[in-house]
Amino acid sequence: MTTLSNRFDRAFAYPREVHADQTRKGTSTPYLGHLMGVSSIVLDDGGSEDEAIAGLLHDAAEDHEGRERLDDIRSRFGDAVARIVEDCTDAWEMPRPPWLARKQAYVEHARSLAPASLRVSAADKVHNTYAILRELRNVGEAVWTRYEVAADDVMAYYESLVRSYREAGGGRLVDELERIVRGIQREMGY
DSSP, X not given: OOOOOHHHHHHHHHHHHHHTTOBOTTSOSBTHHHHHHHXXXXXXXXXXXXXXXXXXXTTHHHHTTHHHHHHHHHHHHOHHHHHHHHHHOSOXXXXXXXXHHHHHHHHHHHTTOOHHHHHHHHHHHHHXXXXXXXXXXXXXXXXXXXXSSOHHHHHHHHHHHHHHXXXXXXXXXXXXXXXXHHHHHHHTTO
C-alpha cells in the first residue's frame, strides 16, 4: 500500500491555486476533478506517492507558465515529480503549436517513457477517454465540438498512444485505455 504523507497534502492544495478557475473543455466541470481522477487512477494502479503527486500536477506546467511552473514544482515536490510532469507535457510555448503536430510529437515521445511517467500519462488518457465515452453516451456527437480537430483525428491519436505506450512497457492502464478507445469506437459505429 502506498503511504501518502503531508507532502501529498501540500500537493493536493497546489492545483487548487493553479487551476482554480479552470473548467474541463466545453463543460462547467471544475478542472480539479480531472486532476483528482488521474491521481486516483495512479494510486489504484499501485503508483507511488511521487506518481500520485504528479497525477495532481501533470497539467500545471502545460497550462500555466511552462518551465517556470515546472521549476516551482521541482523546488516544492522534487526531481522525480518534476520529471514525470515534464514527460506528461506536450507543449511549453504559448500559443501552443497546432493540435495535430503537438499530438504526433507526444506519440513519438511516449514510446520511451520511463515506467513512472508511463503510469501517470496513461492514467491521464484513461481519465480523458472515459470522459469522452461518458459524454458520447450523454450528449452524443456534440462531444466532438470541444476539439480543434475531427473525431477521427482524436481517435487516431489515442490509438497511436496505445501502441506507443505498449512500446514503452505497457501495463494494466494501457490495456484499460485500449478498452475505452474500443468502447468509444463502438459508440461511434466504427
